[in-house]
Amino acid sequence: MATYVSLLRGVNVGGRCRLTMAELRRTLVEIGFSEVRTYVQSGNVVLAADAGPEEVRSEIEGALRGVLGLAGASALVRTGEEMAEVAASNPFIASRRDPAALHVTFLDGSWTVEELDEIAARWAGNDLVAPGRGAVYLWCPNGYGRTKLGNSLFERELNVVATTRNWRTVSKLVEMSGCP
8 A cells, every 4th residue: 555645736725616624534535545634724635545646646536526526626646755755855955945935836747847947037036946856846035925936827838737835734744644
């Protein structure tokens, strides 16, 4: 049985697509996942499954859309080991950047470093951007709410699904996954 982290996109945003984490946990257990735990109200789930990551994603999205009626919701799925790698590879930690300004945008789909560099050149302003494996590291000194490097920009420019988590959430999800 493998441990996975699922990062939901399109739930609990601006009062639309409301989903309680208790309802999400119950639904995921009912469709066969075990050790289901959530973190904060924005759609962070750690769970165990015998299936591979693509099947886990498909089952979660099926539940979100079919059982829970959240047509626009999607799930990005990473193994616990992949999440630990994302955390360990953050280039801004070594440079002692303020952790409160650190964020990770998880991307599902293919893109190139050159495409990311082009986006950063046009949109980053004072923010710093660095590529990672399936993720983009952001340092937003004026706050994520003020950056132009939001999920919608990455989705539009790279034709991917994107969802962002602050550094505290990324660190907590790694801890919850039990992966060093």
